Amino acid sequence: MDVLERYTREIDYQEDATTMDVQEVWLSLPVITRWYATLVVGTSILIALDVVSPFFLYFNSRLVLKGEWWRLFTNFLYMGELGIDFIFHMFFLIRYSKSLEETSFRNRPADFLWLLVFGMIVLTAIAPFVKVQFLGTSLNFMLVYLWSRRNPHVPLSFLGVFNFSAAYLPWVLMCFSVLIGSSPLMDVLGMVAGHTYYFLEDVWPRSAAGAGRRLIKTPRIFVSLMGGDVAAQDRIRRVD
Secondary structure, eight states, X not given: OHHHHHHHHHHHHHHXXXXXXXXXXXXXXXXXXXXXXXXXXXXXXXXXTTSSOGGGTSOOHHHHHTTOTTHHHHTTSOOSSSSHHHHHHHHHHHHHHHHHHHTTTTTOHHHHHHHHHHHHHXXXXXXXXXXXXXXXXXXXXXXXXXXXXXXXXXXXXETTTXXXXXXXXXXXXXXXXXXXXXXXXXXXXXXXXXXXXXXXXXXXXGSTXXXXXXXXXXXXXXXXXXXXXXXXXXXXXXXX
16 A cells, blocks of 8 residues: 555656646746747647637638638647647747747847737738648748848757758758658748848848838837837847
């Protein structure tokens, strides 16, 4: 009986430790990354349990024009069925979204939220021409692309096989997708959205023609939504 009780206590302790580890990881994520990842995981679980149908979430411009406006947002929350591929996407989402939010967008949650919304706008504008119904993986890839542009010299290793600098990360991942038989379309869309933001935010203002002018300033409503001070946010952006 004592052995059984000890064994039961050990199992309970391991379960509590696992629960706390998951909770600690979740709480350690910056706010935008945390809630976006939560919505993505929650959506996939609801679909796996057959509570929600993906047919209710996918992007369709015709249905959006008929009033089903939620599709503009919900199509970014589904990254495929639960499985290895989904874990792969979540790993990159959490890793690079977290890194961007904690470094390039440190103390600027409104700017990071605007980055995601801007990416959604660009991808939504392209979607009708390429007949894509779910754009979550492309938005994810956009974050990978932007991170690689802002951290080009970080050394990386792919599957422990070969080393390369972060500037080549999007291309390495796209080539890997092709090698395993996947279409590179979603990756290409993410790169287009990411480069659009990168050019308008990082390249153009520093060019002679741009002369320091930002073409995609964060709307003030985003600053207010994130509980920030508009004047303080403008000062931070000028310092950056």
